[in-house]
Amino acid sequence: MLTKQEGEVAVRLARKAIEECLRNGKKIDSDALPKVFREKRGVFVTLNKKKNRKELRGCIGRPYPMAPLGEAIIVSAINAARDDPRFQAVKPEEIDDLVIEVTILTVPKLIKAKPKDMPDKIVIGRDGLIVATDLCQGLLLPQVAVEHGFDCTEFLCQTCMKAGLMPDAWLNGAKVYSYQGQIFEEIEPGGEVREKILSHEC
16 A cells, blocks of 8 residues: 555656656656655556546556556556557647546456356455456456446446457456555646545445
């Protein structure tokens, strides 16, 4: 778990990475960060455009702890701004309209249950999901289920579709992994950072 201060560092780091990349063509380094940022963690960076309501502008990350957290945040932030295939690349003039969210992930664990019992092993607001086959993989963050009002079955189906699979692939041999996420977000673009606490529903 990160402290609130470390969470603020994480979000500020993501913003600085985007600003330096888009405005100056430079990649910042992850030196001189608190010790936790040298630990290998999975992480996702989400960009929302804040006008009258939040509008997703990019979300990319690394689900597995393959790189030090600081470096993973920097690369994920740049990728979310430039390389999310669902959106055009963020323009420098858009940066000041973006609210940045950083989700630090626990290590995903295989849900060991009969397919029909899978929904009972998931807690909305606590768990994120990964659905994987030999050829496809899809991930949805814990906050997605809460924001869209999914129940456990719908969450499974939506994660399957994110992987490019049929909605019922979780009933037909696809592997399902769960993980938890600690979320830090800006309240306003470039403003105060808070930890986002999701309500849990079984």
